[in-house]
Amino acid sequence: MIHGESYKPIIAEAAKMAIGEENIYERVFIFELLKDKNDPNAVAGAVGLSVRQPKFYVFKAKAVLLATGGATLLFRPRSTGEAAGRTWYAIFDTGSGYYMGLKAGAMLTQFEHRFIPFRFKDGYGPVG
Numbered sequence: 001m002i003h004g005e006s007y008k009p010i011i012a013e014a015a016k017m018a019i020g021e022e023n024i025y026e027r028v029f030i031f032e033l034l035k036d037k038n039d040p041n042a043v044a045g046a047v048g049l050s051v052r053q054p055k056f057y058v059f060k061a062k063a064v065l066l067a068t069g070g071a072t073l074l075f076r077p078r079s080t081g082e083a084a085g086r087t088w089y090a091i092f093d094t095g096s097g098y099y100m101g102l103k104a105g106a107m108l109t110q111f112e113h114r115f116i117p118f119r120f121k122d123g124y125g126p127v128g
Contacts, residue, residue: 025057025059027050027051027052028048028049028050028051028057029048029049029050029051030046030047030048030100031047031048031049031100032046032047032048032100032103033045033046033047033064033066033100033101033103033104034046034047034058034060035104035105040105041105043061043064043104044060044061044064045058045059045060045061045064046058046059046061046064047059066097066100066101066106067097068093068096068097068100071093071094071095071098
């Protein structure tokens with residue numbers, strides 16, 4: 001059985017073998033999507049910066065997958081009293097993907113979906 005903590009390294013190794021390690025870029029902060037000059041409804045790449053080195057990247061792509069997560073920090077938790085400090089929200093789900101998609105012209109739908117933490121005695125927390 002493959003457990004969650006083992007899943008990412010297994011998939012990463014398969015990706016490296018499939019597309020080649022020289023085609024994998026890690027620790028790159030993407031901040032802008034590039035529109036296709038021939039199709040105004042398509043994204044043709046992205047622009048980013050290395051978070052470890054003074055490098056600037058421009059990526060050209062046939063397809064772009066925007067997988068930045070939701071926007072859990074837009075709302076205050078409903079918890080009150082003692083439970084207010086025990087609510088867990090993903091600090092990295094800032095809504096930046098919504099911004100990039102909107103700026104690139106994407107139709108943003110299903111904003112009613114947001115992270116709902118698992119509830120247990122004396123607190124709230126992530127599942128798994």
